[in-house]
Every structure is written in C-alpha cells, then in structure tokens.
Amino acid sequence: MALTKPRLFRKGYKFYDSQPEMYFLVSGRVRLMALAPDGSEKTLWYLGDGSCFNETPMFMEDEKHMAFGQNEVRFFHECAEDCYICTFTRDDVYRLGMEKPELFYNLCKSYSVKVTLLSRNSVSLSIESQLTRICKFLASRIVPGSNPLCAKRDISYRDMADLLGMHRITLYKVMRQAQSRGLFSFDKNSDEIFILRQDEFYREARM
Incomplete structure (x- = not known):
C-alpha cells in the first residue's frame, strides 16, 4: 500500500x-x-x-x-x-x-x-463483569503451545485498566481475588499470567 x-x-x-x-x-x-x-x-x-x-x-x-x-x-x-x-x-x-x-x-x-x-x-x-473483561483480555494473549497455559501481558497494568474500563487498583483487586480462588497465578512484576483452571477461565471469558 x-x-x-x-x-x-x-x-x-x-x-x-x-x-x-x-x-x-x-x-x-x-x-x-x-x-x-x-x-x-x-x-x-x-x-x-x-x-x-x-x-x-x-x-x-x-x-x-x-x-x-x-x-x-x-x-x-x-x-x-x-x-x-x-x-x-x-x-x-x-x-x-x-x-x-x-x-x-x-x-x-x-x-x-x-x-x-x-x-x-x-x-x-457496559454489561460484562470486571473478571470477564480481564479473562477476555488474557485469553486474547495466550502464548501458543505454553504448558502450563500462559498469557503474556504486552502493555502496562495502567493501560490494561484503561482498556478494561476500571481503575488500576480495582484491576489488581479483581486479579488477586481470582488468584486466591486458584483461577490463575501472577506476579505484578512479571508480564506472564499462568492459567491454572482452564475450563473455568474460558467459561468466564465467554469463549
């Protein structure tokens, strides 16, 4: 072009x-x-x-x-x-x-x-829960062939929060709640998020 x-x-x-x-x-x-x-x-x-x-x-x-x-x-x-x-x-x-x-x-x-x-x-x-939005975002960034299943965050948490329509503190809170129930695991200093319960994760992401 x-x-x-x-x-x-x-x-x-x-x-x-x-x-x-x-x-x-x-x-x-x-x-x-x-x-x-x-x-x-x-x-x-x-x-x-x-x-x-x-x-x-x-x-x-x-x-x-x-x-x-x-x-x-x-x-x-x-x-x-x-x-x-x-x-x-x-x-x-x-x-x-x-x-x-x-x-x-x-x-x-x-x-x-x-x-x-x-x-x-x-x-x-407008209509989806905060966790659903987070899971959709992560599902679109799954690393092909990763085992355990891993999503790679390619933007800052601040920009991620903006894209998902929530405050950065709220984003951390929802992600920590999901981590505490074993849905996925992450370290805020790393760009990798490991998906621990795949079936539940994809259901939450509506995929």
Whole structure:
C-alpha cells in the first residue's frame, strides 16, 4: 500500500484527528487515546503492524464538522514505541481509490472491522463483569503451545485498566481475588499470567 516512503516517528509522537491526513503503520505500535476537557487521558485501543488510522478526516469534506468545542472529548493517536509510518493526504487517498480500487476496498473493510471491535468493546464495558473483561483480555494473549497455559501481558497494568474500563487498583483487586480462588497465578512484576483452571477461565471469558 505504500505510495510514500515510511518515516520514523518516535515513541510519544501524537497524531490529532484534526489533521487531514491518514496514516499506515508499517511497523511498531500506536494507541488510540481520549483526551478529556480536564486534561486526563485514557487509552482506548492499540494498533499493530499493517493498520491504518486517522481515516475519518479523509471522508469529512466539510472541515467545520471536525471542529471541537472546549468541553468535548478529543481523540488522538500516539506512538507507544518507535514506529515507521506512511502518511497519505486526502488527494493521495482519492488517487489510490481511483487507481487501485481493490486497496480502497480493503481500507473500507479495515475501517469497518475497527468500528465493530470498538463497538463490541463499548458493549463489554457496559454489561460484562470486571473478571470477564480481564479473562477476555488474557485469553486474547495466550502464548501458543505454553504448558502450563500462559498469557503474556504486552502493555502496562495502567493501560490494561484503561482498556478494561476500571481503575488500576480495582484491576489488581479483581486479579488477586481470582488468584486466591486458584483461577490463575501472577506476579505484578512479571508480564506472564499462568492459567491454572482452564475450563473455568474460558467459561468466564465467554469463549
């Protein structure tokens, strides 16, 4: 998909959704953030290699629709590590759609998948228990072939708590309760969580 040369963006670089550009993540990891009017930030999602982001401005022809009031939540993407990223202007995207319609179709599919996943996450935060959310998160990070079964945490506990819609202290508390009943075992200084009662774990994760 690269019509432009990938550029290195350092960890911490921010891409605001008011910028009329789309980005393609060649390598690295980017997170979607929400910025509240009081200045607090919350991690909503992580994107990996081969992901597009900031697509919305490409389909907003009227710039005033992208304007935000002082008391509204803003969204931006931030490099969670050093990343190589291709940048596309609105003209680039239009030309891409005209010259390579199959790639434009794939872009639409990618966008629809992202919307679906974010919608499911929103529903999960509304109706699922805290333990179910934790188990789903861990189930998506099971190390293939691990014995005993092991999940590997790839983000900090703070970001994990943000993604799961709870305070970090609450996350620790629920995980310790699950550990005390023998569901899984973990050390907060390690990125590995060992699943001890697999059947119960997967039932809790609704899988």
